[in-house]
Amino acid sequence: xxxxxxxxxxxxxxxxxxxxxxxxxxxxxxxxxxxxxxxxxxxxxxxxxxxxxxxxxxxxxxxxxxxxxxxxxxxxxxxxxxxxxxxxxxxxxxxxxxxxxxxxxxxxxxxxxxxxxxxxxxxxxxxxxxxxxxxxxxxxxxxxxxxxxxxxxxxxxxxxxxxxxxxxxxxxxxxxxxxxxxxxxxxxxxxxxxxxxxxxxxxxxxxxxxxxxxxxxxxxxxxxxxxxxxxxxxxxxxxxxxxxxxxxxxxxxxxxxxxxxxxxxxxxxxxxxxxxxxxxxxxxxxxxxxxxxxxxxxxxxxxxxxxxxxxxxxxxxxx
Numbered sequence: 001x002x003x004x005x006x007x008x009x010x011x012x013x014x015x016x017x018x019x020x021x022x023x024x025x026x027x028x029x030x031x032x033x034x035x036x037x038x039x040x041x042x043x044x045x046x047x048x049x050x051x052x053x054x055x056x057x058x059x060x061x062x063x064x065x066x067x068x069x070x071x072x073x074x075x076x077x078x079x080x081x082x083x084x085x086x087x088x089x090x091x092x093x094x095x096x097x098x099x100x101x102x103x104x105x106x107x108x109x110x111x112x113x114x115x116x117x118x119x120x121x122x123x124x125x126x127x128x129x130x131x132x133x134x135x136x137x138x139x140x141x142x143x144x145x146x147x148x149x150x151x152x153x154x155x156x157x158x159x160x161x162x163x164x165x166x167x168x169x170x171x172x173x174x175x176x177x178x179x180x181x182x183x184x185x186x187x188x189x190x191x192x193x194x195x196x197x198x199x200x201x202x203x204x205x206x207x208x209x210x211x212x213x214x215x216x217x218x219x220x221x222x223x224x225x226x227x228x229x230x231x232x233x234x235x236x237x238x239x240x241x242x243x244x245x246x247x248x249x250x251x252x253x254x255x256x257x258x259x260x261x262x263x264x265x266x267x268x269x270x271x272x273x274x275x276x277x278x279x280x281x282x283x284x285x286x287x288x289x290x291x292x293x294x295x296x297x298x299x300x301x302x303x304x305x306x307x308x309x310x311x312x313x314x315x316x317x318x319x
Contacts, residue, residue, distance in 0.1 A: 056275030173221030180216035231271035
């Protein structure tokens with residue numbers, strides 16, 4: 001979740017200067033692509049309530065799932081034929097208050113769930129930011145558990161004061177759970193799913209010369225590679241998770257700031273993309289626009305889902 005704050009004139013000028021440098025690029029040692037959106041959908045607000053989409057993933061059955069950072073519920077995106085809108089259908093048997101009751105006494109504040117993923121057996125995982133929890137739900141048994149992970153090997157990357165600078169993306173692949181520590185000390189952490197032990201942690205940077213340290217907003221695993229959404233650099237990185245090496249970079253800034261798509265933000269240059277899903281043909285991106293409307297449609301506060309054809313679609317095959 002991103003929180004907008006009031007800025008003093010000096011800090012605002014400094015940030016503007018940072019923005020000016022943020023779009024400079026270094027000499028990348030990997031291919032760079034500019035993404036275009038082939039389709040766009042506004043996500044209808046469930047019950048008319050504010051929905052801050054903060055994660056995206058494909059379930060094994062092909063459903064496209066998302067989560068709001070305002071609770072622990074998971075939603076299936078239901079596309080409406082011949083429409084540029086889609087409905088958000090809450091999964092009724094997944095992360096219900098009854099299933100979460102056993103952890104209620106230990107929870108700090110509300111559930112601030114920022115990422116969602118699924119494993120091959122269909123179990124669904126959430127990363128919760130405020131308390132740094134990883135939750136797992138098995139829809140078949142309707143059992144929810146909090147994974148008992150010892151984070152001490154990576155504790156030094158966690159902010160001791162800012163609970164909103166924590167877990168922001170999650171993915172599963174190769175027997176590992178990957179979770180992104182968002183910012184201040186942006187770090188991608190790998191956990192062995194069998195032992196629930198931290199087995200690796202690393203940082204990757206884009207070619208964008210930024211005012212800030214890396215900000216990680218979501219993760220996605222696809223065919224042995226990890227994809228990293230970097231909200232403030234407005235790029236996706238495709239990386240080798242074992243070698244910690246960037247393989248390609250995909251820039252979506254033109255999509256985000258197109259007049260039709262641009263949101264009315266307090267700080268005009270910050271990023272709003274917070275969910276990423278990947279398949280053989282497309283990148284899927286979804287906004288967390290904090291209940292704000294777009295510049296052309298200020299009264300429409302719905303998040304936007306984008307489908308962006310892969311410029312390298314000839315290389316990966318299958319999901």
